[in-house]
Amino acid sequence: MSAHTEFHTPVGGRLMTRPFMVLLAIACVGAISAAYRFMNGIGSVSNLSNGYPWGIWIAIDVVIGTAIGCGGYAVGLLVYILNRGKYHPLVRPAVLTSLLGYGLAVIAVVIDLGRFWSLWKVPIYVWRWSHSPQLEVALCVAAYNLVLLIELSPVLFEKLRSGASSGLRKLAQSGLTFVEKSFVWVLALGLLLPTMHQSSLGTMMLLPGPRMHPLWFTSWLPLLFLINAIIMGLAVVTLEATFSAAAFRRPRETAMLASLSYVGAWIALGWAIFRVLVVALTGKLGYLASGYGIAFIGEVGLLVVGAAMLLSEGRRSQPVWQVRAAILLLLGGAMHRVNTYLVAFNPGSNYSYFPAVPELLITFGIIAAEVAVYVAAVKTFPILRGAVPAKASS
Amino acid sequence: MPLDRRVLLKSLTFGGVAATAGAVPALARVRKVAPPRAMGMLYDATKCIGCKTCVVACKQANDMPTEPGPWKESNLYDAPLDLDGKTKNIIKLYREGERTSYVKQQCMHCVDPACASACMLHSLHKDEVTGVVGYDPTYCVGCRYCQMACPFNVPKFEFSKAVPKIVKCELCRHRVKDAAIRGADGFTRYPKGQGPACCEVCPRDAVIYGTRDELLAEAKRRIAAFPGRYFEDRVYGEFDAGGTQVLYLAHVPFEKLGLPKIGNEPVPQTAYAVQEGIYYKLPFLAPVGLYAVLAAVAYRNRRAEAVGAGEKEAKS
Numbered sequence: 001m002s003a004h005t006e007f008h009t010p011v012g013g014r015l016m017t018r019p020f021m022v023l024l025a026i027a028c029v030g031a032i033s034a035a036y037r038f039m040n041g042i043g044s045v046s047n048l049s050n051g052y053p054w055g056i057w058i059a060i061d062v063v064i065g066t067a068i069g070c071g072g073y074a075v076g077l078l079v080y081i082l083n084r085g086k087y088h089p090l091v092r093p094a095v096l097t098s099l100l101g102y103g104l105a106v107i108a109v110v111i112d113l114g115r116f117w118s119l120w121k122v123p124i125y126v127w128r129w130s131h132s133p134q135l136e137v138a139l140c141v142a143a144y145n146l147v148l149l150i151e152l153s154p155v156l157f158e159k160l161r162s163g164a165s166s167g168l169r170k171l172a173q174s175g176l177t178f179v180e181k182s183f184v185w186v187l188a189l190g191l192l193l194p195t196m197h198q199s200s201l202g203t204m205m206l207l208p209g210p211r212m213h214p215l216w217f218t219s220w221l222p223l224l225f226l227i228n229a230i231i232m233g234l235a236v237v238t239l240e241a242t243f244s245a246a247a248f249r250r251p252r253e254t255a256m257l258a259s260l261s262y263v264g265a266w267i268a269l270g271w272a273i274f275r276v277l278v279v280a281l282t283g284k285l286g287y288l289a290s291g292y293g294i295a296f297i298g299e300v301g302l303l304v305v306g307a308a309m310l311l312s313e314g315r316r317s318q319p320v321w322q323v324r325a326a327i328l329l330l331l332g333g334a335m336h337r338v339n340t341y342l343v344a345f346n347p348g349s350n351y352s353y354f355p356a357v358p359e360l361l362i363t364f365g366i367i368a369a370e371v372a373v374y375v376a377a378v379k380t381f382p383i384l385r386g387a388v389p390a391k392a393s394s
Numbered sequence: 395m396p397l398d399r400r401v402l403l404k405s406l407t408f409g410g411v412a413a414t415a416g417a418v419p420a421l422a423r424v425r426k427v428a429p430p431r432a433m434g435m436l437y438d439a440t441k442c443i444g445c446k447t448c449v450v451a452c453k454q455a456n457d458m459p460t461e462p463g464p465w466k467e468s469n470l471y472d473a474p475l476d477l478d479g480k481t482k483n484i485i486k487l488y489r490e491g492e493r494t495s496y497v498k499q500q501c502m503h504c505v506d507p508a509c510a511s512a513c514m515l516h517s518l519h520k521d522e523v524t525g526v527v528g529y530d531p532t533y534c535v536g537c538r539y540c541q542m543a544c545p546f547n548v549p550k551f552e553f554s555k556a557v558p559k560i561v562k563c564e565l566c567r568h569r570v571k572d573a574a575i576r577g578a579d580g581f582t583r584y585p586k587g588q589g590p591a592c593c594e595v596c597p598r599d600a601v602i603y604g605t606r607d608e609l610l611a612e613a614k615r616r617i618a619a620f621p622g623r624y625f626e627d628r629v630y631g632e633f634d635a636g637g638t639q640v641l642y643l644a645h646v647p648f649e650k651l652g653l654p655k656i657g658n659e660p661v662p663q664t665a666y667a668v669q670e671g672i673y674y675k676l677p678f679l680a681p682v683g684l685y686a687v688l689a690a691v692a693y694r695n696r697r698a699e700a701v702g703a704g705e706k707e708a709k710s
Contacts, residue, residue: 038556039556040554040556041552041553041554041555041556041558042551042553042558043553043554044554046553048553049553050477050478050479050541050547050550050551050553051547053538053541053542053551054538054542080691080692080695080696081688081691081692081695083695083698083699085699112537113535113536113537114534114535114536114537114538114551114552114558114559115531115534115535115536115557115558115559116535116536118532118533118534118535118536119535121515121533121535122514122515122535125515125533128515128516128533129514129515130510130511130513130514130515130516131511131666131669131670131673131674132511132512132513132514132539132669133665133668133669134512134514134537134539135514135515136669136673138514183696184689184692184693184696185689187688187689187692188685188688188689188692189685191688191692192681192684192685192688195684196681199672200669203665203668203669204539204665206664206665206668207508207511207512207539207542207543207661207662207665208508208542208543208545209508209545209661209662209663209664209665210545210635210654210656210657210661211542211545217664219664219667219668222668222672345542347547348547350476
């Protein structure tokens with residue numbers, strides 16, 4: 001990362017624009033709802049029940065939120081493992097998106113946990129660790145947040161390096177040197193941890209076995225979730241790069257995004273084919289003739305249509321088609337996750353679930369905060385590629 | 395060089411697949427069996443008269459709060475409709491045409507409990523001697539994964555409290571002491587106040603307390619003594635869901651009483667086969683190996699890039 005730092009510059013400009021204040025307002029409303037929840041219990045703001053103990057806070061904020069945070073993971077795999085150095089300019093903003101996605105997922109978890117004050121015991125009380133897939137997710141997500149902070153720390157050090165105080169400058173330089181030296185070890189951890197917890201997010205929903213709809217109950221769920229995270233991560237990088245370029249008048253990465261999208265399209269197609277094959281080979285196609293069939297066709301169909309858009313070279317070289325396809329891929333990926341965590345879970349006909357208004361406000365607040373922090377960060381720190389066109393970096 | 399890379403990529407792919415795929419359930423885990431002194435209950439629906447004495451006794455024995463009734467403008471309490479944060483034990487009536495049966499619902503104390511498998515710090519844990527699934531809030535973070543996992547929908551959560559807990563039947567483990575006497579009939583007797591409250595107060599012995607082995611023998615004795623009385627001539631919980639320590643006899647189909655038909659496989663089987671296959675069968679070999687491969691490939695790529703950049707500079 002740091003070998004290419006000279007290309008990144010802060011966007012600058014006024015922070016308190018009107019859209020930014022709208023974002024802050026939405027985040028504030030969410031925070032007020034969250035405060036009410038901490039005083040009066042989870043039931044006071046949500047429609048969560050003993051039948052549906054998990055709702056949108058888990059399914060959207062955590063399960064989809066961390067997949068959106070897989071941009072850094074997906075691009076990291078391409079750049080450092082498959083050695084596609086050309087995608088390098090995408091890495092830093094993707095890592096920022098990842099940190100936001102994962103950081104806010106942790107906040108959502110704290111809101112959702114009934115006894116959040118005991119959370120510190122999970123990494124400390126090693127002797128009480130179980131083999132629960134959720135323990136694996138909890139530890140890996142916590143560790144990954146630290147890794148992302150280290151991966152993004154050059155941003156802060158570069159900012160400090162250009163500062164006035166010579167002491168700070170020296171500190172920043174030694175920080176940069178440290179990150180540079182430990183780069184490979186941290187990076188490998190940053191690729192290992194999402195591999196582990198994104199697959200474990202799939203394993204987690206194997207435990208409610210008898211209450212899961214057969215279309216989503218397959219021991220391939222961990223692999224499906226892992227690949228799904230890569231598809232969503234690549235789609236998020238496309239969207240984030242396109243919108244940043246437009247909003248902050250930065251050079252567009254259209255050609256780069258075209259080939260990135262093409263990679264994503266084939267992965268998505270592979271995922272869709274595999275998903276249908278597993279269902280067909282386990283003799284579960286009959287379940288498609290029901291409401292659940294629509295949910296299944298939705299998650300597969302969105303991916304297939306999104307991927308198909310990108311197969312034509314003419315289309316995928318146009319930003320508008322890149323964005324359209326990315327939105328479909330993101331929705332398809334997210335739908336698989338909501339389906340697995342909410343739709344396919346059936347606690348019996350006595351229970352139903354639809355999120356309550358304050359419950360939704362908390363989720364909206366978290367999303368708004370995520371976008372607001374992203375805007376503030378790229379305006380203040382050297383994250384996006386500078387306006388001066390850089391040389392090809394590979 | 396290209397060959398090297400192919401080899402690396404291949405090993406990386408295999409590592410990734412091994413670390414994630416459900417291709418490992420072949421490494422099935424060892425089936426758990428009930429401990430020899432496993433305690434449990436036997437509920438016989440043909441004997442239950444629906445007096446709900448057990449519901450009241452359970453509330454008293456466990457200091458449970460009263461449940462407001464569905465009637466808005468009165469102070470009439472404690473006619474709970476279902477298990478919840480205030481009720482650990484309940485009697486319901488099943489009726490379909492002429493056919494009726496009462497049913498008692500509480501924790502089944504599974505031989506291989508899904509709730510305890512879900513729990514990160516063994517806050518829900520199965521006692522090694524009695525097999526009772528108990529709860530210790532000290533280590534509970536309130537994630538409610540136990541609720542997601544339980545196929546019987548038993549663990550309940552206090553949604554209306556700022557400091558909530560999980561609530562479920564713990565077989566009155568706070569009352570039980572080791573003071574049992576073997577009766578002349580070969581059946582173990584428990585002194586008053588030292589067994590589950592529901593069993594102690596039942597006027598019809600519709601629910602009785604004992605070791606799982608004794609209860610199973612008693613249930614089979616009843617099936618043999620009254621041919622045709624019991625549904626499928628079998629005990630629910632002997633094998634269901636990998637076996638439970640609370641056993642049921644009934645004259646109507648079990649699934650009508652809310653006892654789901656979920657097969658004899660323990661509920662956590664698939665999840666654990668995958669999770670333990672990946673992480674614990676060869677302890678942490680998959681993640682450590684994958685880490686080594688990732689670091690090696692990244693290191694190699696980076697060095698190649700640095701050399702390439704150096705060459706470019708030298709040329710220009």
